[in-house]
Amino acid sequence: MIRLERRPNPSQVWSYLTPVVALIATMIAGGAMFAALGSDPVEAIRLIFWDPLFGEFAFYYRAQILVKAGPLILIAVGLALGFRAGIWNIGAEGQYIMGAIFAAAVGLAFYPMEARWLIFPLMIVAGALGGFLWAMIPALLKTKFNTNEILVSLLLVYVAEQFLAKMSFGALRNPDGQGFPGSRNLSQYASTANPEVIAGTGAHWGVIAATIAVLVAAILLSRHRVGFDIKLMGVAPRAAAFSGVIPARMVILCLGISGALAGLAGMFEVTGPAGQITENFNQGYGFTAIIVAFLGRLNPIGILFAGLLIGLTYIGGDAAQSGMGLPLAAVQAFQGMLLFFLLAFDLLTQYRVRLGKAGVAA
Amino acid sequence: MTRAMPVMIGLAMGLMIPFVVHGNGAVGGALFLIAHLLVLLAVLLLLRFVPRIGRVLRTHRPSPAHMARMALGAAAGFAVICLSCTFFFGMPHPWT
Numbered sequence: 228m229i230r231l232e233r234r235p236n237p238s239q240v241w242s243y244l245t246p247v248v249a250l251i252a253t254m255i256a257g258g259a260m261f262a263a264l265g266s267d268p269v270e271a272i273r274l275i276f277w278d279p280l281f282g283e284f285a286f287y288y289r290a291q292i293l294v295k296a297g298p299l300i301l302i303a304v305g306l307a308l309g310f311r312a313g314i315w316n317i318g319a320e321g322q323y324i325m326g327a328i329f330a331a332a333v334g335l336a337f338y339p340m341e342a343r344w345l346i347f348p349l350m351i352v353a354g355a356l357g358g359f360l361w362a363m364i365p366a367l368l369k370t371k372f373n374t375n376e377i378l379v380s381l382l383l384v385y386v387a388e389q390f391l392a393k394m395s396f397g398a399l400r401n402p403d404g405q406g407f408p409g410s411r412n413l414s415q416y417a418s419t420a421n422p423e424v425i426a427g428t429g430a431h432w433g434v435i436a437a438t439i440a441v442l443v444a445a446i447l448l449s450r451h452r453v454g455f456d457i458k459l460m461g462v463a464p465r466a467a468a469f470s471g472v473i474p475a476r477m478v479i480l481c482l483g484i485s486g487a488l489a490g491l492a493g494m495f496e497v498t499g500p501a502g503q504i505t506e507n508f509n510q511g512y513g514f515t516a517i518i519v520a521f522l523g524r525l526n527p528i529g530i531l532f533a534g535l536l537i538g539l540t541y542i543g544g545d546a547a548q549s550g551m552g553l554p555l556a557a558v559q560a561f562q563g564m565l566l567f568f569l570l571a572f573d574l575l576t577q578y579r580v581r582l583g584k585a586g587v588a589a
Numbered sequence: 590m591t592r593a594m595p596v597m598i599g600l601a602m603g604l605m606i607p608f609v610v611h612g613n614g615a616v617g618g619a620l621f622l623i624a625h626l627l628v629l630l631a632v633l634l635l636l637r638f639v640p641r642i643g644r645v646l647r648t649h650r651p652s653p654a655h656m657a658r659m660a661l662g663a664a665a666g667f668a669v670i671c672l673s674c675t676f677f678f679g680m681p682h683p684w685t
Contacts, residue, residue, distance in 0.1 A: 329672055336671040352661075353668035398676050 231578040241576050246522055246533070249568040256568070257561040266551050274550050275543030275561070288542050290429030294500050296538030297434040298323070298492035300530055302516035304440045305485030307525040311448070312457045313464065314481045318365065318380030319489040320513025321387035322358035326490025327497040328394050329357030331410055331504045334419035335399065338411060346418040350494055358490020359483050361387065366482035370475040376482065384513070392506045399504050414502040421499035433495025437534070440488060444527040457481065489513060518566040521573075537562065592658065599659035601628075603666020607674065 254276075258268030279288035302319050309316045316322075333353040337346050365379035399410040413419040421431045448454035460467040460477050468474065492512065501508055519537050523529030544558035609621050635642050 329668070332675040333668050333671045336675045349664060349668055349671070352664040353672060356665050356668055398679060402679075 228583065230581050231574070232581045234577060234579055237576050243524070245572045245576055246524065246529075246569060249522075249565060249572050250536070252568040252572070253561065253565045256564055260557060260560065260564075261553065264553065264557055266553060271547050271551060271553065274547040275540060275558075278546055279539055279542045286427075288546070290423075290427060291542050292535060292538040293429035293434050294431070294538075295541045296534040297431070297437045298496050298512045299516050299519045299537055300437040300534035301433065301440055301492040301495075302485075302489045302513055303519035303523065303530045303534060304437070304444045304527055305488030306516055307520045307523070307527065307530055308444060308447075308457055309481035309485045310461075310520060311525050312460045312477055312481050314478055315377045316362065316365070316380050316482055316485045317377050317517065318362075318382075318384045318387075318513070319485060319516055320509060320511065321380070321384035322361045322486040322489035323493040323496075323513045324384075324387040324391050324509050325361040325493070326354040326358040327493030327501075327508060328391060328399070328504060329490065330354035330494035331399060331413060331497050332394075334413055334416070334498070335411060337418065338416060341418055343418045347421075347498075350419060350498065351491065354490045354494025355487040356490065358486040358488070358493065360486075361490070362482040362486020363479070366479045369478050369482075376478070380482075388509065391504070391508060395504050395506045395508070401503075408506060410504040412502045413498045419498050421495055431495065431499045433492065433499060436491060436495060438531075441527045441531050448527065453480070489516075515562070518562065518569075521566065522569055537565075540565070595655045595658040596662035596665075599662025599664075600666040600669075602659070603663035603668070604670050606663070606667045607670050 254272055258272055261271040262268045279285065279292060282288070302323060306316055306319055330350040330353045334346055334350045340346070361383065362380070364383060365374070365376040368374040368379055369376045395408045395410065400408060401411045403411075414421065421433065424430050424432060424435060446454075448458065456467065456470075456472045456477065459470065460472055460474065464474065467477075496512070497504060497508065515537060519530055519533045522536065523531070523533035540558075540562055544553075544555075544561065547553045548555060548558060605620075605624055609617050609624075611617070632642070632646075636646075
């Protein structure tokens, strides 16, 4: 019989090495999967991990990595704060969608007025507000009725997707679009566009916001009383309650921050890379950010690197699709493997595998 | 004064902005004046019946943090009213 036994003193070094080992295991298992699909595994891994950084077209791919990593990092930082407090917001995707819709609606309300100094900051507030309000639904249901925030936030993603479809076919549809669904292109309207701040780097305002969020979260968690309360509530909720932490307030704070950051990510995406509200605007960033948060060990600095790594797999995956004809599902499975291996190795860091009969309780 | 109150005051101001902006000239000015007179009247009425408000007003001192919270509330209120304009009255057509 196989059983798991908790390690009395889990290795700190092994805990930090886990993401690296998980990455290597993903490369091996992913390579085997690509080989089973009839592709050269070494070539596929090279296309995913090496070419976007050092290949012939690296100058283009590197900028794209930042474009992909920006929203992932922004969402993951917010999620990590909640996860550390034991508050599981799985619906960041819905908050991301609502942030984008709110921001687009506010921006388009001013069309074609030219007042970037007013409209763009207002859209930032609207984006954060959209995500915040959407996150408040599971937060208030949890604090008032003790509902499960995992289920509520997850199911609200599908509600948000329906709302997105409704908006792209209805209120936000471009009146000059000859009946095609989708809003006006926000990236072509000077007051709402989110261009690169430094040309050629891919660093739009979303990337800058993500960097600021990482720094603020790192300071919050290491130097601030609120960060200490968040960590304490995750590790020892009873001790946190004795020390004066109010759980309901913490639920609202953590879900509010993660919702607002997810909404901000949606805002920066709809004004920049995506450009407009369409039925298929969302690309699963809210779900991928969960992988990023765990890959980064729920640490803001770790999340920065994890976001860049996942951004690399997105861009490398695209390159592998076009270069080797790999199916999209295989690339997505490859990304899923990363979380699987990470959780598996995490488990082995905390527990050891024992063979034999279970002991008798004393 | 609690930390939430300046946000609420800002929110109310933000919700009023489009009415003031769209009411050109004298109408906009009159709306602005009437709104503030109404708020003043409401506060005076409340002072008569809720003594706690008097205590809050006597002890309150404006601060940069108070202004920042009010500005944030105003931005949120303005965003909400713009949002409702788009959702309920549709996309604006270009006027230029």
